[in-house]
Structure formats: structure tokens, C-alpha cells
Amino acid sequence: SVKRGASKREIKKAYHAAAKRWHPDKNRAEGQEARLEKAERNFKLIARAYEVLSDPDTRAAYDRGENVDDPKWAQRQSAQQEAQRRGGNVRFNAGPQGQQQFQRKGGRGGGGQRRGPRTFHF
Numbered sequence: 001s002v003k004r005g006a007s008k009r010e011i012k013k014a015y016h017a018a019a020k021r022w023h024p025d026k027n028r029a030e031g032q033e034a035r036l037e038k039a040e041r042n043f044k045l046i047a048r049a050y051e052v053l054s055d056p057d058t059r060a061a062y063d064r065g066e067n068v069d070d071p072k073w074a075q076r077q078s079a080q081q082e083a084q085r086r087g088g089n090v091r092f093n094a095g096p097q098g099q100q101q102f103q104r105k106g107g108r109g110g111g112g113q114r115r116g117p118r119t120f121h122f
Helices: 008-022 033-054 056-063 071-086
Strands: 090-094 100-104 118-121
8 A cells, every 4th residue: 555645666665565465476375276366366456556556647547536447548548649749739538428539629721621629539
């Protein structure tokens, strides 16, 4: 367990302590299959928690209460990162009924160009 404002060092230290405690090889004993299953489950949860908390963007999303284990969340994050890499003029919004939307900012001039944001639904 780490505090909300924990530093990277504190997170890593807590991860190593918990991973050491719940490593499946340390919890392997004959006749205790249930303990081994619990250790494997906890070890995976600890690894995922460290993965989330060690990445600044994912940690910020987790702190905002977003479900970072939702595949659609990961898809939105990669789309946003790709848009920023390409120039940053594409904005992602969650649309009506959970549809994903990308909005391209309207440009200036151009006789036949649409005014306002252009929205793409997936």
C-alpha cells in the first residue's frame, strides 16, 4: 500500500517488497495449491499496479478515477498519443452512447472547407 502522493522511489520499494512476499516460487508447497493460486493472482495484481503507478499518464488517469484496465481506455490513450505525435491538432472525446470521437479543429480560409469541428465516430 502506497500513499496517493508517493514518489517513484516509494512505489518501486513497495512493489519490490510485495513482489518478494507474493512471488509464486516463495509460496510453493506440497498440499497447498490454494496458497499457490492466491500467490499467483496477487503477484499479477502487484505487477499491474506497479505498471499503472510507474507511468505518469496512466497514474494520472487512475487518480482521476478512470478505469485504466478497460481496453477502450488503452485504445483512447494510444489514439491521443498518436495525434500528439502527428501534430496535436486532433482531440479525442467520448461521444454519445460511449462512441469514440475524434475532432479535427477547423482550418482558416478555403472556399469549400467546412466550418466547425469535424467529428469521426467509431
